[in-house]
Amino acid sequence: MLFNSLTFLIFFPIVCIVYFLLPTTRYRNLFLLAASYYFYMNWEPAYALLILTSTIITYGCGILVEKSTDKKRKRTFLTTSLVLNLSILFLFKYYNFIGDSITDMLHTCGIAWQVPGLHVLLPVGISFYTFQAIGYTIDVYRGTIRAESDFFTYALFVSFFPQLVAGPIERAKNLLPQFHEEQHTLDYDRIMAGLRMMLWGYFLKLCIADRCGIDVDMVFNNVDKYTGTSYIITAILFTFQIYGDFAGYSLIAIGAAKVMGFRLMENFHRPYFSTTVGEFWKRWHISLSTWFMDYLYIPLGGNRVGALRHYFNLFVTFLISGLWHGANWTFVAWGALHGIVLCVEKAIGISKKQFSGISKLIHWGITFIIVCFAWILFRANSIDDAVTIICGIFTQIGRPRLDPANLMADIIALSILFVVELLQEHGKGGMLLHPSSWFARHLQMALLIAFILLFGVLGSDQFIYFQF
Amino acid sequence: MKRLLISIFFIIASLWCIDRLGGVAMHYVSRNTHDIFGPKMKHIAVDADEDIILMGTSRCNMHYVPSIISDSVGQTVYNCGIDATKDIFSHYIMLNHLLSHHTPKVIILDTRNEDLLGSSDFSTIGFFAPYFGINSSSDSVMREAGKYWAYKVSHLYRYNAKAPSNILGLVVDSYANNDNGYIPLARPQDHPQELIHKTDTMLPLDSLKYDYYQRFVNRCHEHGIRLILAISPCYSIIDSSYYSAVYSFAKQNNLQLLDYHSEGLFHDCPQCFKDDHHLWDSSARVFSEQFAHDLKQILAHSANN
Known part of the structure; x- marks a missing residue:
């Protein structure tokens, strides 16, 4: 369902009215969950199964990570969650891109072999909800938040319809507690x-x-x-x-x-x-920039390493950010260009200047x-x-x-x-x-x-x- | 809750007032603009009194020079072709607006396969919304397109499709050099590079388009108007069956069809075209002379009979 469709202009007031009429937070959350899945299934019903799969994986792994006392086991469950989620993302978003790139490369070398293509639609918003769900598992692993015990509340966190298909990519520590808050009132x-x-x-x-x-x-x-x-x-x-x-x-x-x-x-x-371009990234798609900073750039070492390694971290983060945006070399080039400019800004020292x-x-x-x-x-x-x-x-x-x-x-x-x-x-x-x-x-x-x-x-x- | 309802009521009430006032202002703009569309549509809906009316898309707009045709056949001619109106529904709306005040002797419809084939597309219906509520037959197309209530409720929305063009037309006169609706296309910088062979990739017949095409024909018959179909030149080679749906429709309805595309007119002259589908002014004049000659023969022949 699109925000700029007549369907949404009917759907949203109905959801709001029913939401405020329901007596308890529990009922309201269950209703919002159903509304969120309806919102998504309006586009391609079968692909709601992908959100459900991602939800089950990250919910289960979140609980297992928290319950494990052994650090190695914690890491195993975290890795399982990451691998499974990223595999789904890879399959639907990047498989054909990688396949075509390999085919092109083989053709250039004179080898006429084609990587078989996958004829599927790209699930709307897959990168957004996958990153949100992955972020949750990492936060549980790091101990930043407690694992959510209620499956339906967690499912609502992953599929909350306003930000399901194009963000903001929410952090569990911000959004999850809001589903436990006392009833939201009709505040004018x-x-x-x-x-x-x-x-x-x-x-x-x-x-x-x-x-x-x-x-x-x-x-x-x-x-x-x-x-x-x-x-x-x-x-x-x-x-x-x-x-x-x-x-x-x-x-x-x-x-x-x-x-x-x-x-x-x-x-x-x-x-x-x-x-500066650095400032641009503090103002543009803040939820994604901070996601990459928290879950990729800082784990790579951030700026607490040598200068060369710091530039490398920056460049890699933006290269992956480019790839996140789309499976095409144009996006990789866009990310790379931003990475290079940021490195130059750091090198000449204008990144922190006012x-x-x-x-x-x-x-x-x-x-x-x-x-x-x-x-x-x-x-x-x-x-x-x-x-x-x-x-x-x-x-x-x-x-x-x-x-x-x-x-x-x-x-x-x-x-x-x-x-x-x-x-x-x-x-x-x-x-x-x-x-x-x-x-x-x-x-x-x-x-x-x-x-x-x-x-x-x-x-x-x-x-x-x-x-x- | 009460405050919220009052707010919502106030917003809707003020929106209604702004919408109606804006509608009045835009009505003035659309009737007094000098963009290409506004004056043409006004001519069709209000002023037209010509003997021969040409209808169609940009191909009609850019290919038929009324003064040349008029000189040849000795009757008044107006070119109603409107850019991007790539569907029979638009032509049907225009026909109804025209018939509401004038009955021409001849209508020439520059047709295309897409008038009958492929899925129904109402994307340019909005062009005609400024004339919503005037003619019930035209409004019925808006209903078919699912836009009837939107145009009924909002007067401002009726002007949405052409608002920027209408407003700019108040200060920039794009219609000044028109020749009874024909807008000459300046010599282009580029011409089509190669003569493409279009194979017979026939789209399915659309029952709704067929129905409206038939209605178009019936309305002409009801008013005693001679309807002639034409396919003006294109820079592409086609199979003999390419226009079979149009030919079959013309035959069923006993309509004359002048097909200059299959004939291969201007195929030896890529510089006559702006692109695959459009001639520019100089070649349009050459084409108009040939078309006027053919039309004169048809009209003379029918007069003799």
């Missing part, structure tokens, strides 16, 4: 705040991401037909498309959970105001250009396409062949986003963004819905991050 301010977040998320998705996506898809899916200026414009548009798409989804998820009384972690913190004035503006510009440039690798359908676009940017400057009306709509929506985020960034948006007047606050919501009705792309059927 909290519900309205949640609804406002959802509405802003819909604006980001429908008026920014999907609107920018029209031009981006046109150019990136027909790279031969366009020239440098079109590439530059659509690379910038994609920068905002992916932000609108993913931050929009996260906001709808966080808002929906908030309406029901749950607090999910912030996933985006105005990333395009960053003045900038101000002109210097801040220059560093913001440089960071934005680097991030935009890297998104070309991320969005391109193949490495060949990415090379065509990058070469085209420097060699074929010509008149852009894009629809001016659509560009105008992009600019209007992006201007609203810019003003709102600039005010938030400088902490000056109080009166404008959250007016104290009840009347103005509500009118603002109605105006935003009207804007979405007029300028939103309401026929889109996908969130980019679903594929990850």
Whole structure:
């Protein structure tokens, strides 16, 4: 079920009403679990079995890890959980990619043998719930949290519908205890705040991401037909498309959970105001960045090692982060590029600097250009396409062949986003963004819905991050 | 709970007001814009009084020059072709809007296989939503597309599909150089590279499309309009059976079909095309002369009979 579908707009109020009508936390959790599975099964019913499998494995291993007194046994159960979960992820997401890459390599060496392909759909959100479940097992192993004894509560933690298919990737220590809290009440301010977040998320998705996506898809899916200026414009548009798409989804998820009384972690913190790539990663997809930091970068040694090893740790973390995003060399290249830039920032010592004035503006510009440039690798359908676009940017400057009306709509929506985020960034948006007047606050919501009705792309059927 | 209900009620009430006011404003915009779509649709729904009306997609829009056809056949001509309206449903909506105030003598529908084959696609139905609520036959297509209630409830949403284009059209006049609806396409930088051989990959006949195509024909018959089907040039070689569904439909309904694609017109001239499916202005004028000649013969022949 998509957040931007009519089905969800009917499903969500019904879930909320029933949720608040149920008398105890236990019943509410069981109801939310059923609703979450219904939410997922709306897409492909059979694949709910994968979530269930991952849930059973991590639940069982979590309990076994906690009950084991022997460290070796603890490690065995942890390894079992990791291997089984990552195997499922590998099979569904990476098998064909690795197989095709091996086949290509053998062909280059003159060996005509093909690795047999696996004809299956990529389960929506598999990387998200797998990482969330793996994180839980590791936390139990480390003793950060206690293993959850109630299977249904744990199953709800893995499958909680607002963040099931595209995050935020929640930590057990934040979300699990919330399922044991006393009944969430009908708190007016909290519900309205949640609804406002959802509405802003819909604006980001429908008026920014999907609107920018029209031009981006046109150019990136027909790279031969366009020239440098079109590439530059659509690379910038994609920068905002992916932000609108993913931050929009996260906001709808966080808002929906908030309406029901749950607090999910912030996933985006105005990333395009960053003045270094390092800062960008502290503001972009925070739940994934911190996941990689806690469960990969720090176990590798983090920065408490020699300089070379530190760079290696950083690079590997970002290489794997790239691969996490998709089974294609373009994602690996994107991750590698970010890894390299971060190593350079560390080496020249700008990663921890605070900038101000002109210097801040220059560093913001440089960071934005680097991030935009890297998104070309991320969005391109193949490495060949990415090379065509990058070469085209420097060699074929010509008149852009894009629809001016659509560009105008992009600019209007992006201007609203810019003003709102600039005010938030400088902490000056109080009166404008959250007016104290009840009347103005509500009118603002109605105006935003009207804007979405007029300028939103309401026929889109996908969130980019679903594929990850 | 009471506060929440009051808030929700207030938001819905203010949204209703904004929606209705916005609807009025966008109505003005869509009727006064100078983008390509707005003036054409207004012409079809309100102003059209020509003898011959051309209908179809961008291929119609870019291939038939009304002034050339008009000079040849001695009747007034208007080109109603609209970019991306790749389905018979759009043509049916336009026909109904046209018939609500004017009955032309001849309608030429530039048709494609996709008017009959492949699954029903209502993706461009939204283009016509600004004229929702005016014509019940056109509105029935919105119902078929599952959009009826959305357009009934929200007036602003009716303008969603073309809002940016309509608004930009208030300041940029893209319709200025039109020739009775024909928009000349400038000489392109690139032309199609090779003459592709399209094999007979026949999609299944869609019963809903067939039904609406039949309705289109019936509406023309009811009003005594001569309907002629045409397939304008494409830069691709096709098998003889490629348009069999269109031929069969034309035969069943006793309709004249002018097929310039199978004939191979302009196949020796890749520079005449912008891409596989579209001629640019210079070649469109050459094609229009040939089409006008053929049409004149057909009309003269039927007049003699």
